[in-house]
Amino acid sequence: MSPNAHRQLEEEVLERLRPTPLQLRTLSSFYEVIRSHLQAKLSERGLDFIIEPEGSFAKGTLLADHWELDIFVLLKGASDEWIKSKGRELLEDSLKGLPTIVKYSEHPYVTVSLMGIEADVVPAVYREKPTGNLMGVSRTPFHTRYVISRLDKGGADEVRLLKSFFKGVGVYGAEAHIGGFSGYLTELLIITYGSFEGALQAISSWKPPVYVDPENVGNKNLLSRRYPDSPLIVVDPVDPARNAAAAVTLEKLSTAVVAAKLYLKRPRKEFFHIFTKYASIKYGIPVAIVICEGDYANYPPGDVWGRLARASRSIATLLTKYGFKLIKHSFFTDEQSKAAVGFLVNTLRLNSLDVIEGPKPFINVDYIEDFIANRINDGIWIGEGELMSVKRLNRPDIEFFLDLAIKQAPLPEGTRDCKVMVSDDVRDVRLTDWGLKEWIRKELASMPAWLVSPSAP
Secondary structure, eight states, X not given: OOHHHHHHHHHHHHHHHSOOXXXXXXXXHHHHHHHHHHHHHHHHTTOOXXXXXXXXXXXXXXXXXXXXXXXXXXXXXXXXXXXXXXXXXXXXXXXXXXXXXXXXXXXOOEEEEETTEEEEEEEEEOOSSSOSSOOGGGGHHHHHHHHHHHOOHHHHHHHHHHHHHHHHHTOBOOSTTTOOBOHHHHHHHHHHHSSHHHHHHHHHTOOSSEEEOTTSOOOHHHHHHHSTTOSEEEEETTEEEEXXXXXXXXXXXXXXXXXXXXXXXXXXXGGSGGGOOEEEOSSOOOEEEEEEEXXXXXXXXXXXXXXXXXXXXXXXXXXXXXXXXXXXXXXXXXXXXXXXXXXXXXXXXXXXXXXXXXXXXTSOHHHHHHHHHHHTTTOOXXXXXXXXXEEEOOOOBHHHHHHHHHHHSOOOTTEEEEEEEXXXXXXXXXXXXXXXXXXXXXXXXXXXXXXXXXXXX
């Protein structure tokens, strides 16, 4: 496909990715309602503060199908400890009269929900410069200002394309259970390489360990020692001692590299999240699923997902140790009462025979007689180069090993009960819960359409 054809396809995608003027006006009005409410209430308390929007809305990189609004209340003279202990209470009191939802998080914040739109209101310490040991949300205002200073309108569209691409191939999100590319990291890659195509060209050539320094301000040796297990290091221009890609796992990096190579050779809409499709696998693969019930709504969603990710890895490691070969493992929760981990495996039943290789025919007869005497009940065969026998094993099915693994796995807090379900064909799994059915269909019983080569160029 020619460069012009590439761009024509991407322009068609952008028509779906850009928020409409009505959407932007709606979000701006929503922001103003919350800002004026906070301004009045916090001023009554005599506090010194600044209110400003952050994230994709503020940077101009918002996707049309993902309405998000982050509002930071930057408090002058406050400490991080005060914010953690008093921040949520302050916001709840200041937002009285607006419909709010209190969500669980390590850092306090309150969500305002109005007519289907949500805004996260976050308290943070006001800082003049990004100095000191900045943690978490403290960097966010500086990230926003940096990106605004380096991106024009055209650059914002390039970010939208790369965000949608990352979402479409399943590598978007820095949460622990995803291990992918954050929105800020996506913006850094566009700033570094200039365009969507430039970023994909660079990604397609990556081979771990990868080092990227957008502003040439990092110390490669220092960062390599600090992040020895990171396959990708991208220096954070706001905090040069930080790896902005620390969340990215080798699996997600590998997926991004393969997807970039395939798109550059044969671009298709299926690479972008708004056109995502799935292709069913052609034959049956054995699957083992652990389905749990619990009170997950009472715990932070990030904690539930994080523990599920660790449980999935833990059980996968043990199954491999027991002798099963894993093709893929995945996990799911509705964040309310259901959680599950699933494993595509080579078999549900381990081989019940081991082949025993005996002595060669050309050695002392005493060794041959000893082997025969010890193995006569199991059968003796003479092969081309040695005597052979078998060892019969009493190996239980995979359910037995899963029951052992579940007892050791770090399942989410609030889990009450788990049951094991197995099938010789993942396509035949029958469940009534819609969320579990969709998870199995997308994650275990199909392949993403972008990975499947089209029938014609």
